[in-house]
Amino acid sequence: MTSTPPPPAVPDPTPVDPAQVADPQAHADRAASFERDADVYAQVRPSYPREAVEWMLPARPRRVLDLAAGTGKLTEVAAEVAGPGAELVAVDLSPAMLQELSARLPGVTTHRGTAEDVPLADASVDAVLVGQAWHWFDATAAAAEIARVLRPGGALGVAWNDRDADVEWVARFGEILHRGDRLEPAAGNDPLAGLGAAFTAVEAHTVRWTDRVPAGALRVLAGTRSYLLTLPDDERAARLAEVDALVATHPALARRTEIELPYVTHAYRATRR
Numbered sequence: 413m414t415s416t417p418p419p420p421a422v423p424d425p426t427p428v429d430p431a432q433v434a435d436p437q438a439h440a441d442r443a444a445s446f447e448r449d450a451d452v453y454a455q456v457r458p459s460y461p462r463e464a465v466e467w468m469l470p471a472r473p474r475r476v477l478d479l480a481a482g483t484g485k486l487t488e489v490a491a492e493v494a495g496p497g498a499e500l501v502a503v504d505l506s507p508a509m510l511q512e513l514s515a516r517l518p519g520v521t522t523h524r525g526t527a528e529d530v531p532l533a534d535a536s537v538d539a540v541l542v543g544q545a546w547h548w549f550d551a552t553a554a555a556a557e558i559a560r561v562l563r564p565g566g567a568l569g570v571a572w573n574d575r576d577a578d579v580e581w582v583a584r585f586g587e588i589l590h591r592g593d594r595l596e597p598a599a600g601n602d603p604l605a606g607l608g609a610a611f612t613a614v615e616a617h618t619v620r621w622t623d624r625v626p627a628g629a630l631r632v633l634a635g636t637r638s639y640l641l642t643l644p645d646d647e648r649a650a651r652l653a654e655v656d657a658l659v660a661t662h663p664a665l666a667r668r669t670e671i672e673l674p675y676v677t678h679a680y681r682a683t684r685r
C-alpha cells in the first residue's frame with residue numbers, strides 16, 4: 413500500500429515590522445514586498461510550463477537575461493530550454509529573492525538591479541524573459557532598457573501564470589486573495605501594447621496546465637501574494653482564515669491531501685528590430 417506524503421512544513425508569513433508598515437495600494441510597496449519571505453515564495457509559487465518558455469526563447473540563445481527573476485522559477489526552466497552552452501543572468505530588485513535563486517541555481521550570474529536601470533552592457537543578451545513581474549515595471553523605461561541590452565533580432569518574452577478562474581473554487585480563492593486590491597493587473601489587456609518602435613512582431617500564446625500542490629500549500633501560496641504581504645497583520649490573518657475555511661469546506665478541496673491547481677500561462681513575445 414502507498415501512503416500520501418504529508419504537506420511540507422511551510423510557515424505562515426512573518427509578521428510585518430510595525431515600524432515599516434506597507435501600503436497595500438502603493439505600487440512601490442507592493443513591488444518591494446517580495447523581499448519578505450523569499451524562501452516561502454521559492455517553496456510554493458508555481459514554475460512555468462516548458463512549452464511557454466520554448467515559445468518565448470529564440471533557438472540556441474547564448475546569453476539569456478531573466479529580468480525580475482525572483483527566486484529563479486522561470487530562470488530554471490529557461491536554463492533547461494536554452495541548454496548547457498547558454499549563460500543565464502538574473503536581475504532583481506530584491507537581494508533576498510536573489511539569495512534564494514543562487515542557493516537553487518548556483519550556476520546563474522545574479523545582479524541586484526531594476527528593469528528601469530538594467531546593470532548589463534548594450535546589445536549583450538540574445539533574450540530577455542520576464543515572469544510575473546512586468547506589471548511592477550515602469551513599462552516605458554523598462555522597454556527602453558530591454559531594447560538597449562538586447563542584440564538586434566533578440567527576443568523579449570513576458571509571461572504570467574494566472575490561476576484558471578473558470579474553475580469555481582479557484583475563482584473563490586482568487587476573490588479572497590484580491591478583494592479590494594486596486595493594483596491586481598486586469599486580465600485581457602495586451603501588456604506589450606506600448607513597447608515602442610524598437611520592437612516588432614508582438615505575439616501571444618496561451619498554455620493551460622495543472623500544478624499538484626499539498627492542500628496545506630494554498631494558505632501559504634496566498635501569503636506570498638504581494639497584496640497579502642502588505643496588508644496589516646490582522647487583515648492578512650482574516651484572509652488566511654478564509655482560505656482555511658474554503659479548503660476545509662469546499663467539496664473539491666475538503667479532506668484532500670493534494671489539490672490540482674489549474675493555471676493558464678499567458679505568454680507574449682516580441683523581436684528587437
Ligand SMILES: C[S@@+](CC[C@H](N)C(=O)[O-])C[C@H]1O[C@@H](n2cnc3c(N)ncnc32)[C@H](O)[C@@H]1O
Binds near residue numbers: 447480484485527
Ligand atoms: C511575483 S515576483 C516574480 C519572480 C519570478 N520572475 C517568478 O516568476 O517567480 C516579482 C519580482 O519582481 C521583482 N521586482 C519588482 N519590481 C521590480 C523592478 N522594477 N525591477 C526589477 N525587479 C523588480 C520583485 O523583487 C520580485 O522578485
